Amino acid sequence: MLDKVSGFVVDEVEPVESTLDAGGEPAREALAVLRATARRRGLWALPLPVEHGGGGLGLADYFALAEAEGRSDHGPAALGSASLLDVRMLGAHATPAVRERYVGPLVSGAITGSYAMTEPEVAGSDPSAVRTRADRVADGWLLTGRKWFTTGAAHAAFTTVLARSPEGLSLFVVPTDTPGFRVVRELPVLGAAGQVEIELVDVPVPAENLLGEPGSGLAVAGGRLALGRTLRCLRWLGQAERAFDLMCDRAATRRIGDGVLADRQLVRQHVFEALLALRSARALVHQAAALVAEDRPARTEIGLAKVAAARTLHQVVDSATQVFGAEGLTSDTPLPMLARLGRAARILDGADELHVSETARAVLRARARAR
Numbered sequence: 001m002l003d004k005v006s007g008f009v010v011d012e013v014e015p016v017e018s019t020l021d022a023g024g025e026p027a028r029e030a031l032a033v034l035r036a037t038a039r040r041r042g043l044w045a046l047p048l049p050v051e052h053g054g055g056g057l058g059l060a061d062y063f064a065l066a067e068a069e070g071r072s073d074h075g076p077a078a079l080g081s082a083s084l085l086d087v088r089m090l091g092a093h094a095t096p097a098v099r100e101r102y103v104g105p106l107v108s109g110a111i112t113g114s115y116a117m118t119e120p121e122v123a124g125s126d127p128s129a130v131r132t133r134a135d136r137v138a139d140g141w142l143l144t145g146r147k148w149f150t151t152g153a154a155h156a157a158f159t160t161v162l163a164r165s166p167e168g169l170s171l172f173v174v175p176t177d178t179p180g181f182r183v184v185r186e187l188p189v190l191g192a193a194g195q196v197e198i199e200l201v202d203v204p205v206p207a208e209n210l211l212g213e214p215g216s217g218l219a220v221a222g223g224r225l226a227l228g229r230t231l232r233c234l235r236w237l238g239q240a241e242r243a244f245d246l247m248c249d250r251a252a253t254r255r256i257g258d259g260v261l262a263d264r265q266l267v268r269q270h271v272f273e274a275l276l277a278l279r280s281a282r283a284l285v286h287q288a289a290a291l292v293a294e295d296r297p298a299r300t301e302i303g304l305a306k307v308a309a310a311r312t313l314h315q316v317v318d319s320a321t322q323v324f325g326a327e328g329l330t331s332d333t334p335l336p337m338l339a340r341l342g343r344a345a346r347i348l349d350g351a352d353e354l355h356v357s358e359t360a361r362a363v364l365r366a367r368a369r370a371r
Contacts, residue, residue, distance in 0.1 A: 023193030070235020
């Protein structure tokens with residue numbers, strides 16, 4: 001299965017990445033072709049429930065494939081696993097009516113969901129500063145606020161919104177065709193489409209669309225973030241491995257003088273440092289993934305893994321670009337795209353500084369308690 005997933009991403013997804021990055025109708029058409037191919041090959045929605053048409057893999061088995069799948073940033077969407085976080089969140093915390101409405105279509109690929117947590121002018125690392133309000137009304141809630149970095153919200157069937165209710169922060173499933181829900185703008189990230197800024201103005205939300213209990217939003221979001229960060233780390237490793245492969249191939253084949261780049265000591269140092277970073281990060285990521293798969297506490301391990309994987313992707317892509325020279329700055333290689341992902345990785349899913357500070361604080365507190 002690993003060989004099949006890897007072959008699909010390399011042979012089918014990577015050749016159309018520029019089209020997928022550009023967004024719009026051509027991207028949607030290309031994605032539809034990829035998804036049809038994944039279904040024919042028995043690779044569709046591997047970690048999602050069998051009863052809805054998924055592959056039924058447990059987290060541990062899926063984690064073994066996630067690195068190969070994430071070699072392209074579009075791999076999860078093409079293979080139908082991008083909805084894993086939404087499916088698991090709804091399965092654990094949604095009312096039966098909401099699960100029935102959305103889980104099956106998510107697994108089949110008929111719809112997509114999105115997630116709205118961060119807000120303009122509010123530090124994303126401080127959920128206590130969330131300004132979006134959820135006011136109680138007779139038959140549910142009214143939501144008002146603005147969110148951004150809501151991946152894919154422009155075409156999603158629903159957006160899960162973190163808002164401040166009287167009981168504290170709560171999560172709500174908000175259909176995107178609800179009156180008052182508006183896409184403000186596409187938000188290109190270093191030139192690539194996919195992120196969106198949205199506005200909610202007195203958006204009515206039925207009581208049944210609350211996830212969990214009122215005020216439990218951070219607890220529900222925490223479980224989602226733990227899995228989401230682990231998946232990101234695995235996918236970043238796949239992208240770093242891709243950049244490493246490109247660098248090694250370039251070093252072995254690029255002639256300079258009477259030899260090749262691989263004969264040069266400084267190029268060998270780039271290869272060594274990249275390999276060292278890759279293997280070190282992989283050990284940390286796999287340790288975190290094993291704990292998450294067993295639903296065990298993994299906050300420290302995830303913090304270490306997130307920073308290590310993000311730094312590694314950034315470092316390895318930078319080294320590969322240096323070895324390629326001017327060509328590595330052009331769209332003749334995937335390195336500019338990987339460089340964008342590597343730079344964004346150090347901010348997305350919590351800036352590196354947040355994880356460094358919080359992880360160190362947790363370690364120091366644990367040692368103080370043990371004295």
